[in-house]
Amino acid sequence: MPLPPISLAGKRALVTGGASGIGAVTARIWRELGASVAIADITADGLSRVAGDIGATALTPGDVRVETDVDRMVDEAAAALGGLDLVFNSAGLADAITATVDQDIDRWQRVLDTNLRGTYLVCRAAARIMLPQRSGAIVNVASVNGTGGFPRRTAYGASKAGVMLVTRALACEWGGSGIRVNAVAPGYIRTPMVDQLIADKKIDVKRIEDRTPLGRLGAPEEVAQAAAFLVSDWAPYITGTVLYVDGGWTAFGGAGDVATA
Numbered sequence: 001m002p003l004p005p006i007s008l009a010g011k012r013a014l015v016t017g018g019a020s021g022i023g024a025v026t027a028r029i030w031r032e033l034g035a036s037v038a039i040a041d042i043t044a045d046g047l048s049r050v051a052g053d054i055g056a057t058a059l060t061p062g063d064v065r066v067e068t069d070v071d072r073m074v075d076e077a078a079a080a081l082g083g084l085d086l087v088f089n090s091a092g093l094a095d096a097i098t099a100t101v102d103q104d105i106d107r108w109q110r111v112l113d114t115n116l117r118g119t120y121l122v123c124r125a126a127a128r129i130m131l132p133q134r135s136g137a138i139v140n141v142a143s144v145n146g147t148g149g150f151p152r153r154t155a156y157g158a159s160k161a162g163v164m165l166v167t168r169a170l171a172c173e174w175g176g177s178g179i180r181v182n183a184v185a186p187g188y189i190r191t192p193m194v195d196q197l198i199a200d201k202k203i204d205v206k207r208i209e210d211r212t213p214l215g216r217l218g219a220p221e222e223v224a225q226a227a228a229f230l231v232s233d234w235a236p237y238i239t240g241t242v243l244y245v246d247g248g249w250t251a252f253g254g255a256g257d258v259a260t261a
């Protein structure tokens with residue numbers, strides 16, 4: 001009997017941070033795989049444009065840092081889609097990347113609140129729907145920054161390490177109730193977030209390429225496909241894992257460039 005192709009047909013999915021970058025592309029690819037999708041974001045503009053382009057539901061904009069916004073967005077998604085089976089937590093914010101002694105604590109806290117508190121709040125609200133139905137799959141977005149130490153990025157790295165631990169803890173707590181919780185950990189992916197860091201000269205593309213075994217930055221599609229696998233029926237025994245989508249970044253432990261190490 002041949003295996004069926006990966007499909008999300010009949011699944012009802014919420015994608016946060018869906019107005020841009022990895023979230024927008026994931027919403028599109030999950031739609032193409034057959035899911036009905038509701039997208040959430042803090043910004044109204046990109047949200048309605050992306051939703052219109054891919055045939056998704058644009059939720060009333062909201063802030064994942066705010067408990068009442070999150071509860072409302074999750075309920076709105078479930079009401080619009082007729083239930084909730086899948087969640088992709090892509091809403092996120094980069095560090096300012098300045099010397100730690102010069103960092104603004106309000107900005108530091110905002111990164112933690114967006115990436116860690118926001119992910120936690122969305123998982124919690126989604127589980128209130130998934131636990132009674134005894135099924136569901138969630139993918140959180142961590143980062144290679146949550147594993148290795150990156151100078152000048154204490155908030156972002158701490159938030160993404162936290163996302164990995166929240167993922168593992170929730171996988172253990174909810175596994176017996178039929179809910180799987182996993183994370184993807186992207187390396188450098190060409191999105192508006194990374195384009196801004198390049199424009200601000202905060203990161204050097206050539207040096208990143210030389211440090212990456214596959215020799216290039218990633219595409220949002222490559223993260224979206226990994227996340228689709230994790231929520232699909234192809235991954236029924238996978239929970240609590242962090243899947244690196246990083247071109248080999250975390251595998252490399254040599255000095256300098258991969259080619260000359």
Ligand SMILES: NC(=O)c1ccc[n+]([C@@H]2O[C@H](COP(=O)([O-])OP(=O)(O)OC[C@H]3O[C@@H](n4cnc5c(N)ncnc54)[C@H](O)[C@@H]3O)[C@@H](O)[C@H]2O)c1
Nearest residue numbers: 017020021022041042063064091092143186188189191193
């Ligand atoms: N691009 C990369 O190289 C990379 C690498 C590792 C991890 N990530 C993570 O992937 C996720 C998506 O990043 P991206 O590169 O697509 O960035 P992006 O800036 O293109 O998209 C992030 C989206 O999140 C939304 N958002 C920000 N704060 C929010 C809030 N408080 N409430 C609701 N929505 C909010 C933004 O409006 C935006 O639409 C983030 O969690 C990011 O940390 C990205």
